[in-house]
Amino acid sequence: MITALTPNPSVDRAVSVGDLERGQVLRATSSRVDPGGKGVNVGRAIAAMGGDPLVVVPSGGPEGALFEALLAQTDVTASVVEVAGSVRMNISVLEPDGTTTKLNEPGPDLSEAEVNALMEATLERATPGSWVAGCGSLPPGAPSDLYAQLVREAVARGASVAIDSSGSPMAEAVAARPTLIKPNREELAELTGRTLDTLGAVIDTARELVRSGVAYVAVSLGRDGAVLVTASDVSHARAIITEPVSTVGAGDCMLAGLLFGLDSGLDPAEALQQGVSWGAAAVRLPGTEVPTPADLDGIDVAFTRSPGRDMPLDD
Template identity: 65%
Template sequence: MIVTLTPNPSVDRAVTLAALERGEVNRATDVRVDAGGKGVNVARAITAQGGEAIAVLPVGGPEGHLLEELLDAAGVPRRSVPVRGSARMNISVLEPDGTTTKLNEPGPVLDADETAELLATAAAVAGATWVVGCGSLPPGAPEDLYARLIADARRAGVRVAIDSSGAPLAAAVASTPDLIKPNHEELAELVGHPLPTLGDVLAAARDLVSHGIATVAVSLGADGALLVDRDHAVHARATIGAPVSTVGAGDCMLAGLLHGLSRGLPSADSLSEGVLWGAAAVTLPGSRVPTPADLHGIPVDLTHSPSAALALGQR
């Protein structure tokens, strides 16, 4: 079972427009509402594929109640931690060419007791094979929250993965989690310099592995994903002809990767599963996560010899 901790979940409202026009009245052609936040998305994706996941999250205010209702409707098991503030509402504006504009609220302020309860709840779930700390931190949460999660997971004998950015990711990396999943930009921020080619990303990932992180998986958008551990450097990507929404695609990639690893699949096969789930998510509206039926007909190209010269983001 995979336990996800989302310190700053959201109600995700996806609004589809013919074209976004600033300063004008924009009339939606479609609206979708889902439970959101990186860890919540990971749990939703695993559940939709028939796997076992539990979402741990703070809930408060009307949006918090809606979050719980949405998770219950999706069949996602949860451990809710009551907080005084209200959960956030995030809005994604989707255009027909796949362009996604996101408006993210800051989220509720968490005090020390609420933060401690979140961490204790995540560490106390019996039967966990992975604990995953995901996403940004809400106001008031300490930057070392994920580092504390790593320590708690280690004491419980559970592997831990982190998907975050900025100072929280840097603090977590210093505590050497079993896996990190930054995207291209987050990895560049972490190492302190641009990474224009796949070879640059590969070198940065190998350096992190040499400093104690067992697995580094980097999501690269349309360029797929790269996985590096002590024994492998694997690149996988899938081609999507008509992207609909990129919201949550990286979360679905992480979900597929962990789903594979938790079942004992080799790292390369797990990466392929992750890239397949992420690619399928791009074909779906809003932050909808793929079901098994959505995975059909999406080929994944996998190589154990990543092309170091590949320029990233060149479309």
């Protein structure tokens, strides 16, 4: 059982253009709209894998009505907390070579009562043996220790907790010792104050976090795949995508595959490979479109438990 709290969901509009030229009038070649936010993307991907996740989200305003209508068209069960403010709209501009430019709005200003309602709706599913994931940025009004509170409360109820965020919310959550974290390389560098130019530097930094009490540290590395570090193992998996379309949501699909694998009883290395497969499939799709099992066709994942520590990481 996997529950994903998304305190700052969005309506995601993806617009495809030719070359992006600043200050010019451009004609879009295509566009699509999806319900978005990290936890929503995680839930949509897990549902595509055959799971039955719950996503917990705030919703309000005209954009909230659109968000709920889009979410209702998916296979994801949602617990919606009505709020006074409006759900944000994020825009991604996609170029033919896969370059993605994102414009993210801040989101609604949540009241203390609205934040408490979100937490209560999430903790209702925090039962022994379940996974709870806190995903994405926090909207204005939410306390920076929201995810840290989630970790403490959910773990006390016997659940495992995954956190995918950045900045102060991520740092405070890590200090509370979640079960799993999934930063990208830039977020890991921000979290630890390290320069992470090689795979070895990432692995060493992840090991320190494991020694501090985080059971699983999964670091997404873009074109260089992902690495998973536990107390007893280091795994690196990578898939080569020659024709990327959009990177938006790829890390979320990677986390979904990893979490669903762990929740289904796969060992961590197998779960990582599943996550990388789904993340790679997402890169071949427009906007935040979530892959289906058929989209994994033709994706080969290279895996090793002895990664080259000197491997430079792609900028």
